[in-house]
Amino acid sequence: MNAPMVKAEAVHKRFGRLEVLKGVSLEVAPGEVMCLLGPSGSGKSTLLRCINHLEKINSGRLSVDGELVGYRQVGEKLHELRESEVALKRSQIGMVFQHFNLFPHMTALENVTCAPLRVKNEPRDRADSRARELLGQVGLGDKVDAYPSQLSGGQQQRVAIARALAMEPKLMLFDEPTSALDPELVGDVLAAMQQLARDGMTMIVVTHEMGFAREVADTVVFMDAGVVVESGKPADVLSNPSHERTRAFLSKVL
Amino acid sequence: MSSGQATPAATGRPEDITAVPVRRPGRWVAAAIVLVIAVAVVRSLATNPNFQWGVVGEYLFDGRILHGLRVTIELTVIAMAIGIVLGVLLAIMRLSPNWLVSWASSFYIWFFRGTPVLVQLLFWYNVAALYPKLALGIPFGPAFIHADANKLITPFTAAILGLGLNEGAYMAEIVRAGIISVDPGQADAAQSLGMTRLQTMRRIVLPQAMRVIIPPTGNETISMLKTSSLASVIVVTELLYASQLIYSVNFKTIPLLITASFWYIVCTSVLYVGQYYLERYYGRGAREREQTPLQRIRAGLLSFRHQPPR
Numbered sequence: 001m002n003a004p005m006v007k008a009e010a011v012h013k014r015f016g017r018l019e020v021l022k023g024v025s026l027e028v029a030p031g032e033v034m035c036l037l038g039p040s041g042s043g044k045s046t047l048l049r050c051i052n053h054l055e056k057i058n059s060g061r062l063s064v065d066g067e068l069v070g071y072r073q074v075g076e077k078l079h080e081l082r083e084s085e086v087a088l089k090r091s092q093i094g095m096v097f098q099h100f101n102l103f104p105h106m107t108a109l110e111n112v113t114c115a116p117l118r119v120k121n122e123p124r125d126r127a128d129s130r131a132r133e134l135l136g137q138v139g140l141g142d143k144v145d146a147y148p149s150q151l152s153g154g155q156q157q158r159v160a161i162a163r164a165l166a167m168e169p170k171l172m173l174f175d176e177p178t179s180a181l182d183p184e185l186v187g188d189v190l191a192a193m194q195q196l197a198r199d200g201m202t203m204i205v206v207t208h209e210m211g212f213a214r215e216v217a218d219t220v221v222f223m224d225a226g227v228v229v230e231s232g233k234p235a236d237v238l239s240n241p242s243h244e245r246t247r248a249f250l251s252k253v254l
Numbered sequence: 255m256s257s258g259q260a261t262p263a264a265t266g267r268p269e270d271i272t273a274v275p276v277r278r279p280g281r282w283v284a285a286a287i288v289l290v291i292a293v294a295v296v297r298s299l300a301t302n303p304n305f306q307w308g309v310v311g312e313y314l315f316d317g318r319i320l321h322g323l324r325v326t327i328e329l330t331v332i333a334m335a336i337g338i339v340l341g342v343l344l345a346i347m348r349l350s351p352n353w354l355v356s357w358a359s360s361f362y363i364w365f366f367r368g369t370p371v372l373v374q375l376l377f378w379y380n381v382a383a384l385y386p387k388l389a390l391g392i393p394f395g396p397a398f399i400h401a402d403a404n405k406l407i408t409p410f411t412a413a414i415l416g417l418g419l420n421e422g423a424y425m426a427e428i429v430r431a432g433i434i435s436v437d438p439g440q441a442d443a444a445q446s447l448g449m450t451r452l453q454t455m456r457r458i459v460l461p462q463a464m465r466v467i468i469p470p471t472g473n474e475t476i477s478m479l480k481t482s483s484l485a486s487v488i489v490v491t492e493l494l495y496a497s498q499l500i501y502s503v504n505f506k507t508i509p510l511l512i513t514a515s516f517w518y519i520v521c522t523s524v525l526y527v528g529q530y531y532l533e534r535y536y537g538r539g540a541r542e543r544e545q546t547p548l549q550r551i552r553a554g555l556l557s558f559r560h561q562p563p564r
Contacts, residue, residue, distance in 0.1 A: 052446050083450055091448025101443035105461050105536075115447035118457060160443075167447060 011060035022226035035213040038223035044206040094164030098176040102148040109144040134162040154185030174205040309509035322496025329482040336418030341425025366423035375416035379488040413485035432463030464536040472529030
């Protein structure tokens with residue numbers, strides 16, 4: 001088996017006195033799609049934010065593509081990475097948020113080209129044509145000049161996916177990408193994600209969409225109260241959970 | 255509307271309600287009172303000879319007045335420029351995680367907002383009494399450039415310093431309010447794309463903060479134009495002092511104050527229009543863009559012309 005794309009070993013994260021992650025360990029192989037399930041407050045979103053170093057972990061080890069997140073190991077000591085180094089690593093990890101977080105003062109096209117232009121210093125014509133291609137792939141070829149406020153939630157989320165893909169990431173993190181959407185708009189976003197999974201992208205998806213987890217995920221991880229309760233193939237975890245806690249959660253959401 | 259001549263039956267729309275409106279006598283009384291007051295004011299303006307409108311016209315384009323107007327505009331532009339740059343800097347300092355940097359900004363704002371700007375102007379005007387010699391060099395070390403404070407700090411520079419440094423304190427609070435009004439998710443999204451903190455601030459946060467920053471900044475600019483008249487006390491020949499110099503000789507006080515007021519109102523009106531377009535620009539993407547008054551007039555004229563005769 002290949003070296004893991006993401007490896008978490010006993011990751012702890014505290015906010016003040018509140019311990020959100022209490023020793024999370026997991027591995028995601030390249031090309032794998034992992035769905036994180038669990039009740040709210042179980043630490044799923046925090047784990048995603050830690051992988052992108054939007055939050056610093058308090059203890060444990062977290063690495064992406066064989067390199068520590070946020071630190072450099074020199075002998076026994078850990079050195080904090082400089083801001084530019086952190087930014088470079090983040091640019092290789094795409095993230096999609098629950099509330100889309102599109103830049104409202106930019107058109108769909110500008111949202112997608114913004115990072116390639118500013119972070120990668122790509123020439124404008126290449127960034128533009130690539131952005132049009134990506135927006136076309138998520139079914140928004142006719143909305144390139146629309147501002148986020150002129151788009152529906154589902155359209156905004158698909159622009160956000162295109163925006164993340166424009167940086168050609170090696171890993172995509174989805175933080176409840178469909179939770180803020182009207183039920184009838186969820187399908188288009190899930191379809192875009194499914195296509196991405198089929199193309200071989202490594203993905204970690206925090207979601208409550210059991211159908212998506214069952215169909216697309218290679219691994220399903222159930223978290224509760226800051227720890228991984230159980231993980232395995234979707235058929236096993238979703239249909240035949242071995243833990244009482246997982247069973248109780250699934251009986252409520254399925 | 256182009257569908258104006260279509261009958262309700264043709265469009266299939268139900269007929270509009272026609273009802274006898276409620277009588278509102280109170281409104282009529284209020285309107286009558288306003289009208290009476292307006293007539294009295296206009297009549298007084300026109301008939302009271304002490305206004306000396308002829309003298310106002312005579313001095314409106316007087317060279318000294320126009321020069322004063324220029325100085326007023328220069329003061330406003332330079333002091334506001336200093337205020338805005340200083341304000342952005344102080345706001346970012348105030349939000350810094352380093353407590354000393356944040357505290358320094360708070361202290362600055364506390365101090366400059368806590369003292370009257372007139373006192374600050376007089377202070378800068380008399381700064382030579384405090385520091386007769388100014389020097390540029392390494393702190394506690396050798397100095398490279400020496401200058402006589404009296405020559406360096408002219409009344410005009412004193413006015414610029416006083417108005418600009420004071421404005422920085424107010425602008426800092428306006429900019430800070432703008433920055434914290436932007437959803438933190440915006441910074442998350444920008445940073446997850448690999449932008450540095452500086453890029454995030456410049457490309458993502460500040461342009462959105464502008465929507466909140468521009469309206470009060472417009473007010474500040476209009477206010478600054480008028481506050482710059484305080485520089486008259488430290489012998490800067492801005493618009494007010496230029497008028498005062500003239501009426502101290504010919505004693506035509508009222509018409510010259512009216513002359514100055516006329517130019518102040520012209521300038522604030524121009525600023526008001528500028529603010530409108532600036533707000534429109536930074537509001538892009540926030541809502542459906544409404545037409546500017548000019549566009550509305552033009553559209554109105556066109557649709558009027560295209561309306562078929564009845």
